[in-house]
Amino acid sequence: MVGQWFIKMLNKHPMFKVTAVTSSSKAGLRYDKSTKWLLGSDVPTNLKGIILSDSNPKSIDADIVFSSLPSHVAGEIESEFAREGFLVISKASYYRMKPDIPLVIPEVNFDHMTLVNAQKRRRGWDGAIVTDPNCTTSILALSLKPLHDLLGLNKIVVTTMQSVSGAGYPGVPSYDIVDNIIPYIPGEEDKLRSELKKIFGKVKGEFIEESRVNVIASCTRVPVLDGHLESVYIESEAEAGLKDVIDALRSFKGLPQELKLPSAPEQPIVVREEIDRPQPRLDRMTGTVPGMSVVVGRVRKVGSKSFSFFVLGHNLIRGAAGSAVLLAELLVKEGYVR
């Protein structure tokens, strides 16, 4: 499903042109004939007729490779592409926690890109691998960034309510989820914890010193198609008033906003004031670039140094394909692509 959103977002993109779509098992077939298209009525016209290639770096002509491979094959294939000089932007979890691989959210920690020099040198690669966090992490980390800057976060207690598209396709059997919730997603709580600590970490020479924030996560699967909702409680170092916190969220901008990148929403964080928002179905397509803003609501001060709120993001756009495309745009602007 992430792959299909890549197709959708890169179709008619102002900076990028899709030169190849690879799938080793379907190489040689037409994209629209070999794919069960899941995102509404039809495959985007421009890419419908493209012939799938083998995932072989020798036969691909491109500057950037977007990977949404399953983790167990990503390790090998992505490194082959990096070795051959491609800049690989990966949604796979395989390399995310390796010390020399940047794990980057464009608005949050683009300074981690400095890891790439050490990565190339040590691994002897002409290209490089940059990773995109897990969808749940991306959404949460973006909403926490201005709070971390303002208050210094000590503890985060989060319960997620994640949509079925987060499990891919076919993913969650309908018999498991109609009239039900599953209070467990394999590996998700660990990813949320370790990725957050890396993203909020600081560059120390050639490595990232992890943040010491304490993360307690409980992840659930809910009968929602798209959009992850997260119920967040934080404890902070410093005190602040509710208004200051809301202002910090609302006025937050990152490098992509300053550079006015094509996939950058004007506001990465939209704060809603209605008492019953954000809601997945109503708010998942929020943003001047639809689905690229996260939506925060019900911000409450619940202690002298503690706050609660809900954050929602589209797991396949801000949490995956959109975030990776935005990162690619930023990498081009900042000179990482020759």
Next chain:
Amino acid sequence: MVGQWFIKMLNKHPMFKVTAVTSSSKAGLRYDKSTKWLLGSDVPTNLKGIILSDSNPKSIDADIVFSSLPSHVAGEIESEFAREGFLVISKASYYRMKPDIPLVIPEVNFDHMTLVNAQKRRRGWDGAIVTDPNCTTSILALSLKPLHDLLGLNKIVVTTMQSVSGAGYPGVPSYDIVDNIIPYIPGEEDKLRSELKKIFGKVKGEFIEESRVNVIASCTRVPVLDGHLESVYIESEAEAGLKDVIDALRSFKGLPQELKLPSAPEQPIVVREEIDRPQPRLDRMTGTVPGMSVVVGRVRKVGSKSFSFFVLGHNLIRGAAGSAVLLAELLVKEGYVR
């Protein structure tokens, strides 16, 4: 919907006989002809033909009155019944937080019943009002009781995922909840906080001294028919190992279990070991009396004095009608009904 579960649980009850079902707006009509029965195919045979009475204490012959009135009318009607000598067991929120009204979960704080003496004296009532907590509170408080006894709770951070039946009928419009979650339930977070503090409070003479536990609640509505799932994080006074905590939950019994009351499940708290439980649809009817056990799962030690877990309970049975019927059984056994 609570009223229908009362009908279902009191039909053929070994200790009680339904002598009247009241509804001022439908007095004189047959129950099955004037009610849209929502709980499966048919109204229980025994009570199907009962003629609805006016909610007038003078015309009712009974010892115990179960009330599931809307809060705005409960205040007056329940006090009329109490004045006339009835023991009123109320699911309405109107009297719950009044200082002389016990707010009781049979297994948790039956000792709060001592408030009744002061209540009768001051209000000059022959009867009395005893209240049952909000469904979300009942389920959570029951699961916390053994932990509070073992560890002493300082802080509770809870995110609830509540079923649509908790909103009554017609309740939540389908257009609001299909493929969606609503991150707000009017009044619910306040009830959860204040009721928990009262339930875990201590009797001091004629009043309850509230517990000082800090409760941070975030309540959501999810597309599930029955069963409230709660994601719980606690911080405690004392330390304990994970095994001790699980043992405390699993071995917990209250007065209803000792007395082997008809509606008392053998285990009020069932702990499941599967990594992906409890689930609302699979587990809401748990218990030797179906729906009367809460189900705890995924108990995790997340800090030296902090734990996380999920708890699930059937909001209309353990969270409402079943809990009230169990309380009535206990009140009879303990001599509160002449």
Next chain:
Amino acid sequence: MVGQWFIKMLNKHPMFKVTAVTSSSKAGLRYDKSTKWLLGSDVPTNLKGIILSDSNPKSIDADIVFSSLPSHVAGEIESEFAREGFLVISKASYYRMKPDIPLVIPEVNFDHMTLVNAQKRRRGWDGAIVTDPNCTTSILALSLKPLHDLLGLNKIVVTTMQSVSGAGYPGVPSYDIVDNIIPYIPGEEDKLRSELKKIFGKVKGEFIEESRVNVIASCTRVPVLDGHLESVYIESEAEAGLKDVIDALRSFKGLPQELKLPSAPEQPIVVREEIDRPQPRLDRMTGTVPGMSVVVGRVRKVGSKSFSFFVLGHNLIRGAAGSAVLLAELLVKEGYVR
């Protein structure tokens, strides 16, 4: 909900400008403050601040009035507007079956507009009322039009699977429809039958002679947000091959297509070839004007003079607001509005 789609479709419309939105119960309030907006994140910017007016023709300055009033008040209010010279395009069922009121689908029976002369004369109105069919009828009738032209329909057996938005808001309680289907919609089967017979009827002087087609309808409500799916079986006068039938559906165009009206989709009927389409979620927004095409699939020849197929349409767009706006465009072009 139909009213909200009117707002959405008329916001920035190339031919129309909204001069007033009326609601007698909310007159004087700002639209966005007094309406629970149900169609995604926000009220369209242009109309958000409009102040609601009383439904009084004297105080309204407009040429066309779109009405989505409940049937029981539509009779009186719509006639007041017609008397005062407005052209009323009504989604209400009140006038649909009156002999002098046209019941029109723009692509199907615009010739029925001749009734308007008799209507004005007899009723002494300066304006007129034109009605739009029930959503289920609109979708079905559009798909049947080319088949009726080609084959002559004798019998139609239809089972509908209608979305919850068809019941308005709050509409269907979630407790009734999650994990369920309701095999009955009040009044719907009668409307489908009688409206189809009128729409396929022929103008005879000042009245419509109803079609003699035999319609057997079974209407159900399903847990789908938007989009009515209909399973159709027809028996015809003439014989034809499957290919001819599909060609007739696919090549069908009406007056709105010839005139290239702004709300006219290029193809009013889109025929899909996949074995498992149309599906409500994937196909309800089909059309060059999204939601204005109906989608037909699984056309099968099941007897020498009988065919089966499925048709899907967006009940609030092609079945309601969109169809009414398209009709208004057509009325303007054809000179019915001074």
Next chain:
Amino acid sequence: MVGQWFIKMLNKHPMFKVTAVTSSSKAGLRYDKSTKWLLGSDVPTNLKGIILSDSNPKSIDADIVFSSLPSHVAGEIESEFAREGFLVISKASYYRMKPDIPLVIPEVNFDHMTLVNAQKRRRGWDGAIVTDPNCTTSILALSLKPLHDLLGLNKIVVTTMQSVSGAGYPGVPSYDIVDNIIPYIPGEEDKLRSELKKIFGKVKGEFIEESRVNVIASCTRVPVLDGHLESVYIESEAEAGLKDVIDALRSFKGLPQELKLPSAPEQPIVVREEIDRPQPRLDRMTGTVPGMSVVVGRVRKVGSKSFSFFVLGHNLIRGAAGSAVLLAELLVKEGYVR
């Protein structure tokens, strides 16, 4: 899922004892450790510890074999068991349409069992294979039986709305069915047509002469967990009044009812009078043996010789495991098992 219902219905059965549960891929494992139990909280106590055997007739000690094998392996394995003398009752589709294999619904066409003699003789088997129809067929055929007897059916137009459990597990991906309907189920319409014609056929010597009834079927998948709802239109040879038709449905009894078999519901067909029934969630567990009655509602006379109605049945009980167990009981009583 059918297999799990077999376990549930045969646990503590008054006539049968489960001696073996076979699964070639899991042979040697404990049932409860190797199965994801889908039917509520826990595996039935009696069978939870049973060790799975290989599907090898030599190592099994039993009189009756219930098979819910996938069709592509059923052909071989079932014939091996039949050859070795077992009476195989099969839910698989492989043998259903073979001319010498009875396709039997206990209340409808038990006389087709005479095929078994020819089957044994020709195939040289000691045992035999008897098949149970597809779930959709079972439910429909049972409801049609009294109508066929009363009126003589010429034509049946049916649209089904089938639950996700009918697709097995994992079955339908949740991303395909939430807020959606899929208007196609592979093979289902053909099965419905051909199986109905066989079931309503007549024994002619050693074969069945198929019924000449014309069946037009359109099958859909809906977001319902259990229970298939079918919208039925029939045309008949003879005329009858609505009351006679309803009486025929309501008073219908078959051999299992006369013999008071343990899995026979008192009324195989329950007719409900409410205007909005049957509904899957409310009515799927209907019957004195829950789930074994089909529920008919909204019976309408729509022409001199045509009627419409809805029928609902639990696809896994009356449509599968329950029907097979009832057939086994009948076969024992009628002497087919030594």
